[in-house]
Amino acid sequence: xxxxxxxxxxxxxxxxxxxxxxxxxxxxxxxxxxxxxxxxxxxxxxxxxxxxxxxxxxxxxxxxxxxxxxxxxxxxxxxxxxxxxxxxxxxxxxxxxxxxxxxxxxxxxxxxxxxxxxxxxxxxxxxxxxxxxxxxxxxxxxxxxxxxxxxxxxxxxxxxxxxxxxxxxxxxxxxxxxxxxxxxxxxxxxxxxxxxxxxxxxxxxxxxxxxxxxxxxxxxxxxxxxxxxxxxxxxxxxxxxxxxxxxxxxxxxxxxxxxxxxxxxxxxxxxxxxxxxxxxxxxxxxxxxxxxxxxxxxxxxxxxxxxxxxxxxxxxxxxxxxxxxxxxxxxxxxxxxxxxxxxxxxxxxxxx
Amino acid sequence: xxxxxxxxxxxxxxxxxxxxxxxxxxxxxxxxxxxxxxxxxxxxxxxxxxxxxxxxxxxxxxxxxxxxxxxxxxxxxxxxxxxxxxxxxxxxxxxxxxxxxxxxxxxxxxxxxxxxxxxxxxxxxxxxxxxxxxxxxxxxxxxxxxxxxxxxxxxxxxxxxxxxxxxxxxxxxxxxxxxxxxxxxxxxxxxxxxxxxxxxxxxxxxxxxxxxxxxxxxxxxxxxxxxxxxxxxxxxxxxxxxxxxxxxxxxxxxxxxxxxxxxxxxxxxxxxxxxxxxxxxxxxxxxxxxxxxxxxx
Numbered sequence: 001x002x003x004x005x006x007x008x009x010x011x012x013x014x015x016x017x018x019x020x021x022x023x024x025x026x027x028x029x030x031x032x033x034x035x036x037x038x039x040x041x042x043x044x045x046x047x048x049x050x051x052x053x054x055x056x057x058x059x060x061x062x063x064x065x066x067x068x069x070x071x072x073x074x075x076x077x078x079x080x081x082x083x084x085x086x087x088x089x090x091x092x093x094x095x096x097x098x099x100x101x102x103x104x105x106x107x108x109x110x111x112x113x114x115x116x117x118x119x120x121x122x123x124x125x126x127x128x129x130x131x132x133x134x135x136x137x138x139x140x141x142x143x144x145x146x147x148x149x150x151x152x153x154x155x156x157x158x159x160x161x162x163x164x165x166x167x168x169x170x171x172x173x174x175x176x177x178x179x180x181x182x183x184x185x186x187x188x189x190x191x192x193x194x195x196x197x198x199x200x201x202x203x204x205x206x207x208x209x210x211x212x213x214x215x216x217x218x219x220x221x222x223x224x225x226x227x228x229x230x231x232x233x234x235x236x237x238x239x240x241x242x243x244x245x246x247x248x249x250x251x252x253x254x255x256x257x258x259x260x261x262x263x264x265x266x267x268x269x270x271x272x273x274x275x276x277x278x279x280x281x282x283x284x285x286x287x288x289x290x291x292x293x294x295x296x297x298x299x300x301x302x303x304x305x306x307x308x309x310x311x312x313x314x315x316x317x318x319x320x321x322x323x324x325x326x327x328x329x330x331x332x333x334x335x336x337x338x339x340x341x342x343x344x345x346x347x348x349x350x351x352x
Numbered sequence: 353x354x355x356x357x358x359x360x361x362x363x364x365x366x367x368x369x370x371x372x373x374x375x376x377x378x379x380x381x382x383x384x385x386x387x388x389x390x391x392x393x394x395x396x397x398x399x400x401x402x403x404x405x406x407x408x409x410x411x412x413x414x415x416x417x418x419x420x421x422x423x424x425x426x427x428x429x430x431x432x433x434x435x436x437x438x439x440x441x442x443x444x445x446x447x448x449x450x451x452x453x454x455x456x457x458x459x460x461x462x463x464x465x466x467x468x469x470x471x472x473x474x475x476x477x478x479x480x481x482x483x484x485x486x487x488x489x490x491x492x493x494x495x496x497x498x499x500x501x502x503x504x505x506x507x508x509x510x511x512x513x514x515x516x517x518x519x520x521x522x523x524x525x526x527x528x529x530x531x532x533x534x535x536x537x538x539x540x541x542x543x544x545x546x547x548x549x550x551x552x553x554x555x556x557x558x559x560x561x562x563x564x565x566x567x568x569x570x571x572x573x574x575x576x577x578x579x580x581x582x583x584x585x586x587x588x589x590x591x592x593x594x595x596x597x598x599x600x601x602x603x604x605x606x607x608x609x610x611x612x613x614x615x616x617x618x619x620x621x622x623x624x625x626x627x628x629x630x631x632x633x634x635x636x637x638x639x640x641x642x643x644x645x646x647x648x649x
Contacts, residue, residue: 058447124634130446131389135582136633139626142579150619249575253454260451303465310459317452318440 005332020170032170033238034282039173040234042274043180045258046267047227052256053264054188055220056200057126058134060252062228064141067148067247068117069110069229070236071155074164075099076106077237082163089159090152103167107176107233114229115222117144122221126214129203138249149244160243161236168238176234180227184267187223196220200265254281261316262324269325284309356489361612362605367496367565369604370503374558375581376588376596377510378551384591385527385547388446391453392433394578395460396552400426400559401475401569402468408476415478423556430552431545433460438548439541457578464571472570475563482564499561506557507597510550514593523547527591576622583629589642598640603628 023035044062051059075083080098084091091097101109125136148155155161187193195216198206207213236242254277262273287305316323328334375397382390403425407418437456441449481495514520522543525533534540562577563569584603588595603625610617610624632639 052447058450124630128633128637131383131387131450132586132633132637134450135389135586136630138579139583139629143623143626146620146623250458253458256451256454260448264447301466302470303462306462307459307466310455310462314437314452314455314459317448317455321441321444321448 002332008332016174020174024170034279035170036168036173036234036238037282038275038278039170039177040168040231040238041255041258041278042177042271043173043227043231043234044255045262045270045274046180046184047224047231048255049259049262049264049267049270050184050187050196050227051220051224053259053266053270054193054200055196055217057217057221058130059137059221059224060134060249060256061121061137061141062255063247063249063251064137064144065114065118065225065228066232066235066251067141067144067244068114069107069232070242070247071148071161072110072113072229073103073106073233074161074236074242075155076101076109077103077165077167078161078163079165082165085163086156086159086161087153089157092156093153096154103172103237107230110233111226111229114232115226118222118225119218122218126217126221138252141247141249141252145244145247148247155244158244160241160246162241164237164240164242166237166240168234173234173238176230180230181267181271188267192216192219197265257313260323261313263322263326263328265327266323266325266329268328268330269323273324281305281309357612359490360492361608363490363492363496365605365608366601367499367604368608369601370500371558371562371565371600372577372581372584372604373597373600374503374506374554374561375577376584376600377507377593378555379582380585380588380590380593380596381523381547381551383585385523385544386438388438388449388453389582390548390551391450391578392437392457392460393551393555394574394576394581395457395464396426396430396433396574397555397559397562397577398464398569398571398574399429399460400552400556401563401573402464403556404560404563405473405475405569406468409473415476419560422560423553426556426559427549427553430548430555434545434548438544442541461571461574468571470571472568475567475569477567478564493565495561495564499565502557502561503597506554507593510554510593513550519543519546580622580625583625586629586639587632589639592639592641595639595641 023032027035044066048059048062051057075096076099078086079100083097086092121137121140125133125140128136149158151157188196195206195211196219198209198211199213199216203213258273258277259270261277262269262271284305287308288302375393378393378396379390382388382393400422403422404418407413407421408415411418413421433456437452438449441452481493481498483494484491485494512520514523522533522538523546525536525538526540526543530540533543580603581600584599585596586599587602588597588599590596606628607621607624611621636642
């Protein structure tokens with residue numbers, strides 16, 4: 001790394017920290033919540049991009065892993081009194097009632113539980129390819145949701161959990177998002193990352209070069225699930241209430257959307273598009289509310305937001321197939337080249 | 353369990369299975385020709401229910417006119433979805449097409465919320481079909497017997513179309529190899545659009561009968577039947593029409609019997625399909641009737 005780049009990186013990180021401090025003290029709770037959501041979706045997007053974008057496994061099971069992370073974190077951080085309030089239909093199982101741990105260990109346990117489940121699921125499922133893998137992982141995530149709906153004395157069933165402590169704040173979400181970015185960057189640039197990309201490009205060629213397909217696929221799947229669990233835990237403790245319906249397929253789709261728009265196989269693209277998509281989805285809420293133009297009052301149409309959003313998505317997918325960044329990454333050189341109006345905006349990645 | 357109760361459940365299972373089979377055929381045909389899951393198929397099914405509902409309830413058409421109009425409009429909708437979400441991405445990576453298809457499915461769902469409202473509506477009942485008849489000790493709706501018969505009739509007309517007509521020959525050719533079919537003078541795009549249309553016609557028939565059997569419609573009702581019917585197609589061997597029908601029956605009867613025999617597992621009814629899917633994928637990844645595909649290097 002050049003000296004200039006190191007300085008620029010340090011400057012931009014300190015600008016970000018200053019911005020967060022400013023946001024924490026001045027922004028209202030709605031804006032802070034959107035910022036938190038952006039950071040959480042960054043984590044979720046990166047974890048899914050590792051599986052779908054870098055390794056080329058078409059997995060649609062993200063909502064299930066997030067559900068595990070969210071429930072484990074919520075149940076571990078809720079004090080016993082709150083738990084008893086929640087479980088009024090059937091009492092909570094005794095071994096869970098009095099367990100309360102701090103936020104960070106709870107998040108990690110949530111992530112590890114998701115990773116363990118991914119390991120168990122992965123053993124049979126990762127032998128499948130393409131659409132079959134997609135539908136099998138989707139099936140598993142639905143099974144997780146259905147099990148959570150039916151285990152009344154562990155997850156409180158369809159009622160969900162309420163008054164989860166609001167421990168997620170800007171520092172937690174942005175800190176963990178930064179850690180995720182650093183982890184993913186170092187993973188992708190390691191020999192493991194190269195093996196994963198080789199599997200994405202051509203499984204048979206990769207296998208004949210001596211890359212253990214199953215081991216590497218499992219590695220990506222388990223790590224992706226871990227971060228999905230952590231992201232889910234952050235999300236649950238941000239929103240304060242979770243229920244099984246939240247973790248339907250549409251949640252997986254939101255994350256998939258982020259990585260497709262940002263570019264499958266680009267960390268920069270995922271980060272940018274996580275922010276754009278999440279805040280965009282929030283600000284499109286205008287469409288659902290009634291608009292007062294002074295002389296005429298347009299009544300709001302519930303659902304219009306999602307119609308506009310899904311049509312935008314289809315337009316982007318049809319006309320910009322590689323997403324925002326393709327498989328390129330941000331670099332200071334690329335940025336300066338852009339500023340000097342040179343056509344080669346970003347450093348082309350090797351092999352693509 | 354007494355014999356008459358068992359027969360009651362069995363007839364229920366068979367009619368549910370027939371509905372699954374009808375929708376599953378749509379999946380299997382599209383998969384056979386494009387090697388893609390048509391994620392929007394469940395939503396096309398849902399739209400057909402709304403078309404039939406509006407035909408009868410708002411435009412006050414007699415039920416048979418409304419049902420015919422429904423089938424035609426649904427067919428057009430299916431072709432439109434193909435033109436918008438699939439044709440434009442014919443040579444793109446599969447994941448892009450998949451995302452576009454999922455996008456189309458969410459678009460239709462939310463369009464239904466905007467156009468028809470999110471509140472559930474009651475599907476119009478047609479007396480001739482919903483009357484209860486008694487055979488021995490088993491009492492059932494006439495519909496329960498009509499559905500399997502209609503399914504078998506539709507299945508045979510479809511098989512005639514696929515095996516005996518020129519369009520069917522074109523469909524079979526395209527499903528083997530797009531390029532070669534094109535060189536032989538087959539209009540590939542038109543054939544694919546027709547396949548979507550036929551799948552949608554079957555989804556419309558399935559939808560109408562579904563609406564009469566479970567008369568409550570809402571915009572998100574297509575998701576679960578959609579997923580389950582794709583699973584039915586996979587269980588039977590995706591790409592194979594007989595397979596889809598067999599898969600549909602296994603799924604429908606299995607689901608009803610699970611709830612009937614083990615009532616404590618009622619909450620896990622929807623999970624049954626997924627568990628079955630995973631078991632089948634592990635034991636015989638190509639499904640019961642699917643042919644083995646070896647990978648070319």
